[in-house]
Amino acid sequence: MVVLASTPAVDHIPLLRSPDPGDYFSGMPVVDLSSPGAPRAIADACERFGFFKLVNHGVPADTMDRLESEAVRFFSLPQADKDRSGPAYPFGYGSKRIGLNGDMGWLEYLLLAVDSASLSGACAVPSCALFRAALNEYIAAVRKVAVRVMEAMAEGLGIAAVDALSGMVTAGGSDQVFRVNHYPPCHALQGLGCSATGFGEHTDPQLISVLRSNGTSGLQIALQNGQWVSVPSDRDAFFVNVGDSLQVLTNGRFKSVKHRVVANSLKSRVSMIYFGGPAMTQRIAPLPQLLGAGEQSLYKDFTWGEYKKAAYNSRLGDNRLAQFHR
Numbered sequence: 170m171v172v173l174a175s176t177p178a179v180d181h182i183p184l185l186r187s188p189d190p191g192d193y194f195s196g197m198p199v200v201d202l203s204s205p206g207a208p209r210a211i212a213d214a215c216e217r218f219g220f221f222k223l224v225n226h227g228v229p230a231d232t233m234d235r236l237e238s239e240a241v242r243f244f245s246l247p248q249a250d251k252d253r254s255g256p257a258y259p260f261g262y263g264s265k266r267i268g269l270n271g272d273m274g275w276l277e278y279l280l281l282a283v284d285s286a287s288l289s290g291a292c293a294v295p296s297c298a299l300f301r302a303a304l305n306e307y308i309a310a311v312r313k314v315a316v317r318v319m320e321a322m323a324e325g326l327g328i329a330a331v332d333a334l335s336g337m338v339t340a341g342g343s344d345q346v347f348r349v350n351h352y353p354p355c356h357a358l359q360g361l362g363c364s365a366t367g368f369g370e371h372t373d374p375q376l377i378s379v380l381r382s383n384g385t386s387g388l389q390i391a392l393q394n395g396q397w398v399s400v401p402s403d404r405d406a407f408f409v410n411v412g413d414s415l416q417v418l419t420n421g422r423f424k425s426v427k428h429r430v431v432a433n434s435l436k437s438r439v440s441m442i443y444f445g446g447p448a449m450t451q452r453i454a455p456l457p458q459l460l461g462a463g464e465q466s467l468y469k470d471f472t473w474g475e476y477k478k479a480a481y482n483s484r485l486g487d488n489r490l491a492q493f494h495r
């Protein structure tokens with residue numbers, strides 16, 4: 170395309186058709202976490218879409234706003250200062266490169282390790298005390314929301330042990346990750362009918378992902394018929410994704426949702442995502458309580474450590490669960 174030759178800024182970044190206003194996710198499930206019907210509504214949304222919007226979650230707007238403004242401040246630093254917090258692997262600042270296998274997106278980000286409820290002490294970034302404090306306050310709060318959601322999932326699935334899922338993420342040694350993404354506006358493509366890929370299509374490998382973003386849209390999910398729909402942004406809500414591990418734990422009942430982010434040509438998008446993963450040695454296999462009489466696991470047995478290793482050796486858009494199907 171001629172466009173590419175004249176826009177070196179987006180070299181190597183895959184382009185997407187610009188979102189059409191008609192492609193908004195009109196049937197998006199919205200779950201009120203404070204309502205008695207939440208467990209059933211969550212299980213239903215996870216079965217149909219692997220995705221829902223969560224409101225009345227109890228995290229104060231201040232906690233979210235403080236982290237957003239600290240993140241904006243960090244991403245406004247001179248490039249050389251941000252680069253001092255890199256590289257992103259295993260943890261730190263990254264720009265445009267996603268993972269280690271050649272994926273590129275129109276974004277910069279921080280990838281951080283989470284210990285029991287806060288940033289890992291060993292986490293080198295960010296060095297600014299205010300940013301660290303905002304991260305720790307937010308992570309502690311969002312993690313509690315993730316636990317309440319996983320408890321509701323267990324209840325909605327009819328499992329007696331309330332911690333059957335959440336216990337995997339609260340257990341010592343659990344593998345939790347936090348990421349703050351900044352998608353700068355991509356002015357170079359304004360008015361050209363195409364957009365830069367912010368974060369290419371993928372499913373998340375963990376059990377659950379809890380996302381919060383500023384008021385800029387860009388997130389899209391794939392419905393089960395393959396259609397991509399845009400998720401209207403809502404800075405007061407969380408968006409919850411089912412990850413690959415939770416799909417396996419429910420023997421395919423909950424769907425790990427394919428999603429991606431399209432960069433905006435005019436506005437910055439800032440998102441923060443908590444990824445709840447289990448301990449490396451945790452066996453990922455359908456919960457026995459969920460297997461009906463004679464029902465077999467759809468998947469080969471594996472540990473989270475094995476799955477994570479395979480995931481980190483894959484390309485973003487690969488179907489990572491395929492090699493674990495029986």
Ligand code: GA4
Pocket residue numbers: 267268269270272280346348371372373374375444480481482483484485
């Ligand atoms: C997707 C979910 C999380 O953002 C993440 C991503 C990770 C990374 O950015 O390093 C991966 C991606 C994610 C899945 C496949 C591999 C690993 C990039 C990539 C190409 C932090 C994660 O855990 O898996």
